[in-house]
Amino acid sequence: MKRIIALAAATLLLAGCKTSDAEEKETLRISAAASLMDVVAALEPVFTELHPDTELVINYGSSTKLRAQIEQGAPFDLFLSASSADMDKVADAGLIDADTVIPFAENGLVLVSADTVDGDVTDLLRNPEGNIAVGQPDSVPLGIYTKESLAAAGLWDGLDGHLVYGKDARQVLTYAESGNADLGIVYQSDAAISEKVEVVGKLPSGDTPIVYPAGVAEQAENQAAAEAFIEVLTGDEGRKVIENHGFALPEGGK
Template identity: 60%
Template sequence: MRKLMNAAACVLFLLAGCGSQGAAEEKEELRISAAASLAEVMAELEPGFKESHPGVKLVVNYGSSTKLRAQMEQGAPFDLFLSASEEDIDKMAADGLVDPDSIRVFAGNKLVLATAGEADGSTPAEKLLLESEGKIAVGDPDSVPVGKYTKESLRELGIWDELDRRLVFGKDARQVLSYVESGNAEYGILYSSDAFISKKAHVAGELPEGDTPIRYPAAIAKKTELKAEAEDFLELLTGGQGRQSIEDYGFTVPDGE
């Protein structure tokens, strides 16, 4: 009987130990909603953050900034929002979803005309667009920041209406890039950062900035339970390593930030 009791005690002890170990391994989740164009920057910063925060698991949701905002407005959980649009951040702040005092602009971008064909950059982008006969991939201006920026740029050139019938709309910046890389569109209007990482898309020229500067702001959720961790990631993003990664992947670092 004593042997049976000792054996049972050992089993209970081992089970308790396993339970404690499982509980110790549970990690808090820092949920980040990030513009699709930031995927490479995020991948480069994640290892350093995980090393300094071993008890935190990063959960990143990528998409167009406007669609991400819609998800969060409908109740999708998040702790930090990295947007490709100041307008979306401002709307989140107005609705009380992010802390306005936490908003920081951490990157900028430019629009370029890209193609999977040959490109020597000697012909103005406007001329290439007007003389071509193929499809032109752009972001949807009604739902994607890159599309809004593109529409403003082409209106600045006075050619938006002329190109309208040849436009193919992408759901986010990365889908526009895929249309170009696959040859489903002769040209695409991309962020310079997306063209920078592509092995198939070549920059044929730059497009002018429209009325809205392309700036990437970040903001911390007002109701986050991981405020310190969100602040730490934001510090990483805006610090030396983050700034270097941003520049390494074709973005610009705003002056004074």
């Protein structure tokens, strides 16, 4: 009987230890642009190995949508944006510690298709024969960059009636991969990781560079972990992952 009681007590003690360990685990809440999904996934085990007591909770979406969530009070510790404009807005509103903002990647735009397509990008867009998937031009950074690029080249207005809009960069890629759109305009990083589309050609650069900044919340509950993730992101391992996923390093980043 005494042995049974001792075993029960030991079991309760172990259970209490496990509960205590779980309670001690911290959370790092990251709001990240959808186009960074694979980069963050690749860096998650690197970060976890260095910080095993911190659990990552990641919210993906278009940077403009994430910015709106932040402005409406959504909890977060770290914002990884595909748009300097969206980062600037939350920093100007006092929601991001401006001293922590740092660019960590750059990107470009390409025209892709699930089928083999011959022809010059300009000619294909000037005389479209099917649907073209693009990001929402008023609310998604990919769409904003796309409209700016094509408008500067005199190609945007001619696409009326041929456009299929995606809510974020990954949805645009999915439309092109599935053939729901004949062509798609996506980030070069998304094209690099896709095995279902071929790059037809590059789009001309717009006036706004496609720069990805990171920034820590002004009222971060886990500021130390947020800063530690930025260190991983901008360190040797992070730069390697960024380049391996089709991004470019920001000027002076090598």
